[in-house]
Amino acid sequence: MERVVRNCSHELHADDECSVRMWVQQHQKLVFFFQYYSVSEPFILGIQTDWQLQQMLHYGHNGLVAFHSTFDLKKLKHPLSTLLVFDSSQNAIPVTWIITSSLVGQDIHKWIVLLFERIRTKDPSWRPNAFLVDDPSFDVSSIRENFQCRVLLCIWHVRRAWMRSLLKNCYNVDVQREMFKHLGWALYSSRSVPNALDTVEEFMQVFVDQCAFVDYFKRRWLPYIGVSSFMLDFY
Structure with missing residues (x-):
């Protein structure tokens, strides 16, 4: 696939729509x-080679499938998302690429269904052990409905997002350390809704003077605490 991309012109036509449609027409098998x-x-382009399909069938069955959706979010007009499986040495293998302007539930459902049908046509018994996601706001209902497996949230991405916001909005190192410690308590108590809500409420009361971060936390994370989309297992 990489060779195909490198050998083809990046711009097949002066008009972007015509250029994309021409590329799709020339690479229908992909x-x-x-x-x-x-x-x-929205714009959605799903790409998978025959080799990638075989890798997904082989390593994804009773294994792990990961959805990496944070590649060049700021640089690309339409970010590249990648589905990965892992070989016997735990090396990640990209098995599907999705270029899209939308990752909301109904739009994810469109290509997830076709991808799942494509796999099950080859092997009706195929099913992963778990599906890994890197964004807690990602609508996992389509994954659960089609892949019928556990959905795990990457704790590393959650902690990284919190740390970046802390460094941006709080300049006192000691306060940063205490806030991150309290956030850790909230994270690890999130499997129990009452405990998670109590921990978050305490966090916002203790650090009420850190307005910038608290506003970010309320806007970006609070809607998912105590609801099914946040109540995921972690890996």
Whole structure:
């Protein structure tokens, strides 16, 4: 696939839409889902080679499938998301690429369903042991519905997001340390809704003077605490 991309022109036509449509037309065997912009629909391009499909069938069955959705979020107009499986040496193998302007539930459902049907056509018994995600706001209902497996949230990505915001919004190192410690308590108590809510409430009371971070936390994370989309296992 990399060789195909390197050997083809990045711009097949002066018009972006024509260029994309021409590329899709020329590489139909690689594209399992394509939807261009419309008034009501986002851009979605799903790519998977035959080799990638075989790797997903082989290593994904009774194994782990990971969804990496944080590649160049700031640099690319439409971020690249990647599905990964892991070989016997735990090396990550990219088995699907998704380029899309939307990662909301109904749009994820469109390509997830086709990808799952593509896999099950080859092996009706195929099922992963768990599906790993790196964003707690990611709508996991389509994954659970189709892949019928546990969904695990990457604790490293959660902690990294919190640390970045702390460094940006709080300049006192001692306060940063205490806030991060309290956030850790909230994170590890999140499997129990009452405990998680109590811990978060205590955190916001103790650090009420850290307005910038507390506002960020309320906006970005609080909506997911105590609801099913946040109540995931961690890895």
